[in-house]
Amino acid sequence: MQNKKLKWKSDFEKSVIIENFVNRGWTKSQDKEEDSSDWNVYWATVWNVRNIFNPKSGFRLNDQQIINHFPNHYELTRKDCMVKNLKRFKREQDKETYEQQGWNFDFLPTTYVFPGEYSLFVEEFHRCPNQTWIVKPAARSQGKGIFLLRKIQQLKKIAGTTVTSNMTQLNLASKENYVVSKYIDNPLLIGGKKFDLRMYVLVTNYKPLKVWIYNKGFGRFCNEQYTTDVAEIENMFVHLTNVAIQQYSDKYSQKHGGKYSIDALKFYVESAYGTEAFQKMMDDIHNIMLTSLKSVQAVIQNDKHCFEMYGYDILLDANLKPWLIEINASPSLTTTTPVDKNLKLNLINDVYNIVLPNDDFPDNEQKQQQITKVGGFSVLYDESLDLMNRKAQKRQSVKIWK
């Protein structure tokens, strides 16, 4: 199959995207208009995707166009929507059924969405007086606006006025929602430092659900030794793993950027904790990915022109239990080190090898083909297979990925 001269468009001036497109012999769309349709491949911002799929725009994608977000991706990637959908999915599932199927919901810390659930939060806050909470804007990224909370009065930061525990509702200064979760204060530490995992998941179809998991990723380390000392509660270099924050630490290294490969982490966990503990951890991580995607399957607008590469942020606690922190629709493609660049270059390359095999636009039938591994991606879940095959494949995918 000859490589076609596809036209590409990108809202991001990122080398890992552009180099991939150029290396494939694709040409850049010359049309400068944001709503132009003179492209086949578009790596877009979430806002432009929303505009494209807005019925008022009158825009219709043709069969030779593919874009990197689903129209209402925010159902999964906005923190408040993610929590809402997971809670709804849990309620909907018959307990017996979801336990039989292996779905487990015990990966989301107790979370409340402000302002709506403020009173519920206050109740829980008083029930657990020594609990630390983490407050996050629902729709921001890179650690912006996040703080740790031990006193209700600290909510003044987001309310703009004094907040007391007697208040039954919270009026926020800005229009944005916030999510407030129980802070996991016993994270797994390596070398005394807190870290979280960034892992990549590709969804090529929601109905039926087809999920690919990438075998490379990294742990993002804090630069300061972890402590639960209240005096350090505002020290973001201790508590927040975002590279956007840690890069300002005096101890930040340009050479490794605080990023520890997931291969190394897997090796460490297996060697230091044993193979069984490692396998359970991986199974739990896969469960987080599948359950979260399943929770939005019914609500996501499945569109044949769309795929989405998510950045999952997962925190391991001291018992090796993984917790879901958030899911990113536009995981950062900035590269901070040569190793990082290599990873992301290969990641995008493998994404397009899946979504556009041989530069062809696959139809639904082709999308369901039984290929289980492409580059660093392996199929984690393919709902199109019957139940028996699905179970065998899930085990095989874990093995391949491992």
Add this chain to the structure above:
Amino acid sequence: MQQLDNQEILMKLKSSKQFWDIKKKLKQGLGDQQKIGVNDIQKFAQSCEIEDQLTKLISHILRKSKKRESLKEDQIEFLNTSKIKWTELLFKNLDIVHQKTKNQEEDDTNTDSKLYIYDEKNLLAFLQTFKQQQQSIALYQNVQFQSNKLLNVNIPLKSSQSILDKYQYLLLQEELQDDKINKIRKQIENEHIDIELEKIAQTFVPNGERCLLYLKYFEFDHQETVLQQNFAKLQKECSNQLFYDELLEIDGHEISEDTFYFVFQEQILTCLKCFIRDRTIKENIRIQLQNGVKKEHAEFQLPVTGFFPFKNISKYVAPLCYLSTKIHIIYALFKEFFCRYFCFLHAISSENNSILSLCMQIEEIVSTRSPKLFHHLKVIGCDTLKLIIHQLVYCFIGDMDPPHILTIYDSIIGHDSLEILVILCVGFLNKYKPKLLLAKNQENVQQIFSELREDRFQELVQFAYKQ
């Protein structure tokens, strides 16, 4: 020397899988007989070599139980003299380093980074100054000196072919199926005797059981409390600052930049600070690194370990940090590995495991099996040994990913020898041979090795046997 009594020997025997295999064989062989006397057992045992196996097993237990004395004197006198000269040189270097640190304290803009007492290049340069002395010992082959070899030393050397033959089985290693891996796991859990653990380590060690195997091999598996207490005592001593602490902190900087080890930076430094204060090292180390003569009027003496810390000492600790979350375990393993094996990489000695012997083996193999490469490197002013000395002395740490490094450590235990490093160094040179043959000068060679590369244990073994 510690001797085991009969009861202790029996206990050690009973903890060996081989013992139970022998017993099973005896039972099966003699099972039909009504009356079994000692003579019957003896006859049967002799007929199917069981007596031989049992004798070897008991000898091995007795041998391992004897505490090895630290080698202070070499059989070759000039090496003893050389060791004294080396120690004197290191004392001079120490003075220079101390002066440099003082200068840096006074002048912040002075960023002279050569703050170490010696590195592998210094060591190799020193070895190069040896001249051919002493007659060879009759039991071993003589090394036929060729003027184009970097090292010009007449010491007893094993045949390089015997080393190649010893590790050739690695070429046939296949990926094991789950059931075989599970079998090995059970073996490690049940086995206590080191000869059996060595056999496992020679072939395959599952990641999840590696720490247990190492602890059992070093007989630490039931001594965690003791290890913890000893480590805690050493940690307490670290509150008294030593000049060497500063050098260790500087040394840790390179590890702190390594993408595989930066997370363990604090643990590595803690282990090393405890190490240079550990008085038991002097009696446990298999070979004396420096001649510990007390210098008159010197500001600093040798640390209590009996040797100076050197550049990149941090590297030896780093891979072991993957094996446990407990620092006292990491420390115990590092101390054992260093005292048994890595010490030889820094000792002026004719021992088989010594840096001198390993270097000469590598030169011998490359010059005979890849003469074109050997000659080409000489012509362009790059020496074979200078190219691989870093990988040799630091066991490829920093060049290979941690799982491959720990496979090297497995092999070291498996054969109670560092000779695997000879195989890997030869493999390393063979792997890059096509590019090296095109290199016109040292800059080209440096360029080859500065590119992003991934060297793997099994891959280098394969290359070692390619001609």
